[in-house]
Amino acid sequence: MCFCEANLIVLLFFLYFRGMIDLELLKHLESFLTESRKQRFNHVLSQRTRHFTVATEDVYQLHNTSAVIRSCDVFGIQDVRIIEERNTKRIDREIAMGAQKWVDLHRFNSVKSCIRDLKKRDYQIVATTPYTTECLLHEFDVTKKSCFFFGRETEGLSDEVLDAADCYLKIPMSGFTESLNISVSAAIILQHVTTKLKQTDLQWQLSEEEKLEKKMDWIKKTLKSYDEIVNRFNEMH
Numbered sequence: 001m002c003f004c005e006a007n008l009i010v011l012l013f014f015l016y017f018r019g020m021i022d023l024e025l026l027k028h029l030e031s032f033l034t035e036s037r038k039q040r041f042n043h044v045l046s047q048r049t050r051h052f053t054v055a056t057e058d059v060y061q062l063h064n065t066s067a068v069i070r071s072c073d074v075f076g077i078q079d080v081r082i083i084e085e086r087n088t089k090r091i092d093r094e095i096a097m098g099a100q101k102w103v104d105l106h107r108f109n110s111v112k113s114c115i116r117d118l119k120k121r122d123y124q125i126v127a128t129t130p131y132t133t134e135c136l137l138h139e140f141d142v143t144k145k146s147c148f149f150f151g152r153e154t155e156g157l158s159d160e161v162l163d164a165a166d167c168y169l170k171i172p173m174s175g176f177t178e179s180l181n182i183s184v185s186a187a188i189i190l191q192h193v194t195t196k197l198k199q200t201d202l203q204w205q206l207s208e209e210e211k212l213e214k215k216m217d218w219i220k221k222t223l224k225s226y227d228e229i230v231n232r233f234n235e236m237h
Contacts, residue, residue, distance in 0.1 A: 026219075126167045134168040148190075
């Protein structure tokens with residue numbers, strides 16, 4: 001048995017005895033998944049990260065927020081923060097293409113509360129803006145734990161975010177157009193930074209504990225008869 005496998009077994013027993021996750025239940029629930037779905041879960045979880053996160057600030061067009069969520073799922077970003085001081089809308093399921101099931105959405109009613117939460121978690125605040133050359137995308141230091149802020153379609157980020165920012169990030173552009181749609185900007189930035197991150201020696205993946213917790217969460221969202229299965233399992237145990 002390799003060292004990593006031994007560590008995983010120790011972690012599983014630790015989680016089991018602390019009651020954080022019922023491993024017997026998890027194994028039972030997995031038996032209701034197809035082999036391809038189980039493999040898919042494991043592969044996607046191996047690529048997930050909380051090293052980076054994304055925050056959208058009062059985005060007016062519903063499809064833009066939904067498309068950002070979809071990009072986060074595609075590029076392995078587990079957490080999305082949605083600030084809704086002015087605009088409160090449901091996520092457009094058609095645009096997100098189910099991505100809202102696989103990423104964790106954190107809603108805030110103010111910029112201040114969102115930034116305060118991010119600082120507690122040791123994220124640097126990265127303001128994405130086309131109006132400064134402080135840091136071009138190819139120059140960005142991916143080793144720093146970062147939250148990328150995207151602002152309103154017409155106004156961009158608020159002064160509150162810009163004043164709190166630790167870094168201003170710009171996508172280099174060569175045409176007459178000075179800015180991109182926020183969902184396009186998010187996709188370009190996330191593809192670039194996650195690709196570079198995976199080339200580093202950083203431990204950017206979710207912890208084994210986080211992977212188990214997310215797997216349980218995803219199974220719950222996948223199985224239509226989840227509650228019935230759990231009830232039967234509890235009755236038998």
